[in-house]
Amino acid sequence: MINQTLLGEFDHEMDNTRRILERVPMHNASWKPHPKSSSLGQLAVHVAELPGFATMTITQPELDFNPAGGAKFERARADTTEELVAGFERGRTAAREAIKGASDATLMETWTLKNAGNVMFAMPRIAVLRGFVMNHMIHHRGQLTVYLRLNDIALPGIYGPSADEPM
Numbered sequence: 001m002i003n004q005t006l007l008g009e010f011d012h013e014m015d016n017t018r019r020i021l022e023r024v025p026m027h028n029a030s031w032k033p034h035p036k037s038s039s040l041g042q043l044a045v046h047v048a049e050l051p052g053f054a055t056m057t058i059t060q061p062e063l064d065f066n067p068a069g070g071a072k073f074e075r076a077r078a079d080t081t082e083e084l085v086a087g088f089e090r091g092r093t094a095a096r097e098a099i100k101g102a103s104d105a106t107l108m109e110t111w112t113l114k115n116a117g118n119v120m121f122a123m124p125r126i127a128v129l130r131g132f133v134m135n136h137m138i139h140h141r142g143q144l145t146v147y148l149r150l151n152d153i154a155l156p157g158i159y160g161p162s163a164d165e166p167m
Helices: 002-021 040-059 081-101 104-108 125-150
Strands: 062-064 110-115 118-124
Touching: 002 040, 002 081, 002 104, 002 125, 040 081, 040 125, 104 125, 110 125, 118 125
Parallel strands: 062 110
Antiparallel strands: 110 118
């Protein structure tokens, strides 16, 4: 089953992501490395909310960020590191269960992302899980590690030792 091929990688990347999120100093959430950059808090919350998109991908046929006549998509919020990690864990747990329960047929069905009714992309759910959820989270997690380094926060090893935590 396709879902089984994804779960090991999912668990590994979620463990790595949690270790980064646990170090985010949300008391410094407004810090930015550049005026055009997202703030530390915005970036951390985005990383923490991405696992939740896996659940939406499996359980809904589409997501429209600004549906006509409907409620606009609302981003997650967190004011403390504990809230950040708790939100991440809720999304992670629900996502893992959704992936675990997804059939091959479900994972091959098309999922669509829209904004105000305009299609941004449409692709098989498995491609969305790998690209829009997993790879997207890993990309922003990498950005977050740079933010943490620039704030002199020790980084854990992710795919091996770090300068702060030799294995």
